Amino acid sequence: MRTRIKEFRARYNLTQEDLANLVGVRRETIVFLEKGKYNPSLKLAHDVANALHSSIDELFLFDEAEADIVEER
Template identity: 55%
Template sequence: MSTLKTSLKTYRENANMKQSELAELVGVRRETIVHLENGKYNPSLKLAMDIAKIFNVTVEELFEFLD
C-alpha cells in the first residue's frame, strides 16, 4: 500500500495562509486540508492541481506516493 507524503503544510505556512483560507480558495472544507496535510486523504487530480496552482508549484512538489 502506498503512503502519501506531502509538503502542503510547509507551503501553506510559508505563504502565511490558514487552512480555512486554502480550503476556501480550492472549494473544499477545512477538514479536507487537515487530512491532506496529515497524509490521510488522497486528493483528486483536480484538487491537487488547484492547490499546486495557488502555490505556483507542480503537483509532484506537493505530493508524493511512497511504496
Template identity: 50%
Template sequence: MLKNRVKELRAKFNLTQGDLAEKTGVTRQTIVSLEKGSYTPSLLLAMNIAEVFGEPIEQIFYKEEETK
C-alpha cells in the same frame, strides 16, 4: 503511499487551513485530513493546490518509497 508538502507550503505562504480550503473549494477538514496523510486528493484538488502555490504538482505531492 502519497505524501505531500501542503502544510510546509501553507506555512510559507502564511495561509490558514481555512484560507487554503476557501481558495481550493473544499472544507477545512479536507485540508486537515490531507495534511495528516489520511486523505488522498482528487487530481482536480491537487491541481488547484498546485495553482495556489505556483508549484508543479509533483513538487507538492510525491510517492513515498516503499521498503520491503
C-alpha cells in the same frame, strides 16, 4: 503518500481555512490532505498546487516502498 502542503502554506502565511477557501473545499479536507489520510483527485491536487504556486510533484510525495506494496497486491 506524504505532502508538503503545510510547508507551502507557511511560505504564503495561509491558514488551512484560507487554502480551503481558495480551492473550494472544507478545512477538514486540507487537514486530511496534510496528514496523508486523503488521496486527492487529480483536479483537487491541481487546484491545491496552483493555489500554492507549485507543482503537484512538489506537493505530493509518493513513497516508493508504498508503491511496491500496492503493485504486489
